[in-house]
Structures are given as structure tokens and as C-alpha cells.
Amino acid sequence: MKITLSVIKADIGSIGGHVAPSRKLQNTVEAFVRDRGAQLLRDCFVSHTGDDIAILMAHGRGPGNREIHKLAWDAFVTGTQTAKQEGLYGAGQDLLKDSFSGNVHGMGPAVAEMEFDERPNEPFLFFAADKTDPGAFNYPLYLAFADPMNTPGLILSPKMSKGFRFVVMDVNHTEGDRIIELNVPEQLYDLAALLRDPERYVVESVWSRATGEQAAAVATSRLHNIAGKYTGKDDPVMLVRVQMSFPATGEILTPYATGHIVAGAMRGSHQMPLMPVMQNTGTSYFDGPPLVSCAGFCVHEGRLTEPVDAFAQPFWDTVRDHVARKAIEMRRQGFFGAAMLPMSELEYTGIVEKLAELDGSFRVRAEGAKRAAA
Ligand code: F6R
Ligand code: MG
Ligand code: MG
Numbered sequence: 001m002k003i004t005l006s007v008i009k010a011d012i013g014s015i016g017g018h019v020a021p022s023r024k025l026q027n028t029v030e031a032f033v034r035d036r037g038a039q040l041l042r043d044c045f046v047s048h049t050g051d052d053i054a055i056l057m058a059h060g061r062g063p064g065n066r067e068i069h070k071l072a073w074d075a076f077v078t079g080t081q082t083a084k085q086e087g088l089y090g091a092g093q094d095l096l097k098d099s100f101s102g103n104v105h106g107m108g109p110a111v112a113e114m115e116f117d118e119r120p121n122e123p124f125l126f127f128a129a130d131k132t133d134p135g136a137f138n139y140p141l142y143l144a145f146a147d148p149m150n151t152p153g154l155i156l157s158p159k160m161s162k163g164f165r166f167v168v169m170d171v172n173h174t175e176g177d178r179i180i181e182l183n184v185p186e187q188l189y190d191l192a193a194l195l196r197d198p199e200r201y202v203v204e205s206v207w208s209r210a211t212g213e214q215a216a217a218v219a220t221s222r223l224h225n226i227a228g229k230y231t232g233k234d235d236p237v238m239l240v241r242v243q244m245s246f247p248a249t250g251e252i253l254t255p256y257a258t259g260h261i262v263a264g265a266m267r268g269s270h271q272m273p274l275m276p277v278m279q280n281t282g283t284s285y286f287d288g289p290p291l292v293s294c295a296g297f298c299v300h301e302g303r304l305t306e307p308v309d310a311f312a313q314p315f316w317d318t319v320r321d322h323v324a325r326k327a328i329e330m331r332r333q334g335f336f337g338a339a340m341l342p343m344s345e346l347e348y349t350g351i352v353e354k355l356a357e358l359d360g361s362f363r364v365r366a367e368g369a370k371r372a373a374a
Contacts, residue, residue, distance in 0.1 A: 013083030020282030042302025050130025135198025
């Protein structure tokens with residue numbers, strides 16, 4: 001049976017700053033989706049990670065479907081009314097357009113979708129990250145789908161030995177989707193050369209070369225490219241199918257034990273380690289640290305099982321301690337060098353304005369000028 005998984009997420013307001021949505025807000029969004037989506041959806045699941053609410057939907061209408069996207073958009077618009085009534089901070093923050101026009105791409109919410117023939121057993125993982133951007137998934141996807149040091153299945157399982165196809169998007173190109181397709185292992189170094197720059201080149205999807213099936217879908221939208229100014233970090237979501245001809249759940253999860261450094265945290269302008277957290281965790285230290293949650297499901301005839309919280313297992317407590325220490329270490333460096341993002345990625349304009357102001361006060365010393373002339 002053909003099934004589509006769509007996850008659409010947005011920050012439409014939160015308590016105590018950019019921390020977490022109120023229970024009432026999340027309930028409003030969920031009630032709307034369950035009520036209005038009764039005919040449209042086979043199933044749904046609503047959760048939050050940091051200040052973002054994500055709506056995961058299972059249906060039969062394919063990716064980019066107008067009705068499905070409108071359902072999510074309307075749920076966020078209705079939620080925004082609740083957020084305003086409650087006086088939540090940043091109410092409606094990610095709804096960048098006034099009216100719905102076909103689908104939510106380019107309107108603010110992040111979207112990850114895939115359509116596939118449901119296997120008899122169809123396990124998949126739903127990731128949601130907050131206070132970071134879509135490039136945060138480059139590192140874990142590279143390791144999980146291209147590196148046998150992380151994923152022994154690449155050498156042990158005949159179903160995976162043909163490798164995977166990565167579709168990578170140049171997210172700086174705003175006039176349309178500029179993409180490249182690379183097959184690993186043959187083009188491993190080409191892939192590495194692109195993915196080392198996660199602010200520009202972002203994995204959009206991954207496909208099995210043995211079966212042609214889609215394994216992963218990542219939300220690639222960058223809010224400042226849409227709005228032309230800072231409106232919040234992009235806070236991506238991702239779907240990954242697991243087991244059999246795809247990496248095992250544990251092979252997909254393993255890279256998150258590193259706490260790799262990503263763009264984000266305070267004012268969307270820093271480099272901080274990504275912390276794997278439990279579902280429905282808010283932000284705290286330095287408006288972060290950047291968070292990632294993961295819910296595992298099986299989908300059967302479009303019905304979702306209850307989720308299993310992948311990062312709730314005790315192993316991840318040690319990882320969280322490690323990531324917290326790494327975060328504190330990075331923060332000791334304040335705004336110097338690698339601790340803060342390069343100028344092109346700063347989400348606030350203060351420094352650019354200050355440097356323009358100071359530029360007029362620079363002078364070239366007279367002797368220096370003479371030496372240069374000679
Ligand atoms: C980062 C983020 C926060 C805010 C910060 C200031 O993505 O959302 O770090 O940038 O709390 O927020 P404003 O400018 O709303 O006061
Ligand atoms: Mg926010
Ligand atoms: Mg957020």
C-alpha cells in the first residue's frame with residue numbers, strides 16, 4: 001500500500017521566551033488537526049521540540065498535497081490565535097505569509113515528506129531539531145549512510161552494499177531548487193567536499209541504490225532566505241526509514257553521540273554542540289543548546305504505533321553530560337573566532353551596522369602610506 005508521511009513544523013509562540021509552547025497551544029493544534037483531518041489523514045502525531053510544534057501526518061495523498069499542507073497551515077493559524085490570547089512570546093513567528101497559496105513551501109513552516117510502498121513492517125524515525133538549521137543533519141546522515149566505521153551494515157548487509165544516493169541542495173540559491181545527486185561510495189569525496197559546508201549544502205534526501213526506495217527526507221528551508229531578514233532559526237525536521245535495506249535504527253542514532261557542533265543557539269548566531277533530548281524538551285542554556293529529538297514508529301496501513309522516544313534510553317544521559325560540558329567549554333570563548341558564526345550567517349544586523357559605523361573612523365598612518373607608495 002502506498003503511503004505518504006508528511007511532517008510540517010512551526011514556531012507559533014512559546015512560554016518564557018523562545019523556550020517551549022504552552023500545553024494549551026499544543027492541544028489546540030492537535031485538536032484542530034484531528035478534527036479537520038478526520039477524513040484526510042490516516043493518522044497523526046503532534047509533539048514539540050524546543051519552541052517548535054511538529055505535526056506528523058500519515059495519509060495517501062502524496063508529497064506537496066494542497067489539502068494536507070492547508071490543514072497544517074490552518075492548524076498553525078488557529079494555534080496562533082490561542083498563542084495571542086495567552087500572550088505567548090513570538091506568537092505566529094514562523095508564519096511568514098498572510099494567506100495560503102497551494103503548499104507551505106516558502107511560507108515559513110519546515111516540511112519533510114516522503115511517499116513509499118509500505119513494507120509489511122515499516123519502522124521509521126522522526127527527528128525534530130530546535131535552535132539550529134537544516135545543515136545540522138549533514139554530519140549524522142553522512143556517517144549513517146556513507147561510512148562503514150559508523151554503519152557496519154554497509155559492509156555486512158548485502159542489501160546495503162550497493163550504497164546510497166544523496167540529493168544535496170544549494171540552499172543559498174533562492175530562485176529555485178538547485179540540487180546535485182551523488183552516489184556513494186563512488187563519489188564519497190565529492191559528497192564530503194560539499195557537506196563540510198552545512199550552511200550552504202544541505203542533504204535533502206537519501207535513496208537506496210539497491211531498491212531505488214527513499215530512505216530519508218530533510219526539511220531544507222532557510223527562513224532568512226524567505227523573509228530576507230532574521231525571523232528565527234530554521235529548526236529542521238527529518239524522516240528516516242530504517243532496517244532491512246536501510247541502516248538499522250542504531251546505525252542512524254549513533255552519530256548523535258558526538259554532540260557535533262552546529263550553527264544556532266543564542267540569537268541563531270553561534271556554534272554549539274547538538275544535544276539529543278527526549279520528546280517535548282524545551283530550551284534553556286544559552287537559548288539552547290541546539291536540541292534534537294527522535295521518535296521511532298512503525299506505520300501499518302497508514303496507522304501509526306505509539307512513539308518510542310529514542311533518546312530517552314539511559315545511554316543518552318551520558319551523552320547529554322558530555323554535550324553539556326562541550327557547550328560550556330565553547331561558551332568560555334564568548335564571541336571570539338569559532339564560537340560565533342561568520343558574518344554572513346549572523347541572524348542579527350547589529351555587528352554589520354557597527355562595523356559600517358566604525359569604518360569611517362579608520363585612518364591609514366602617514367608613514368605607512370609613504371612606505372606603501374615607495
Ligand atoms: C534563536 C532564538 C533566540 C532569540 C533570542 C532573542 O533561534 O530564537 O536565541 O534569538 O532569545 O530573541 P528576541 O530577538 O525575540 O528577543
Ligand atoms: Mg521562537
Ligand atoms: Mg524553534
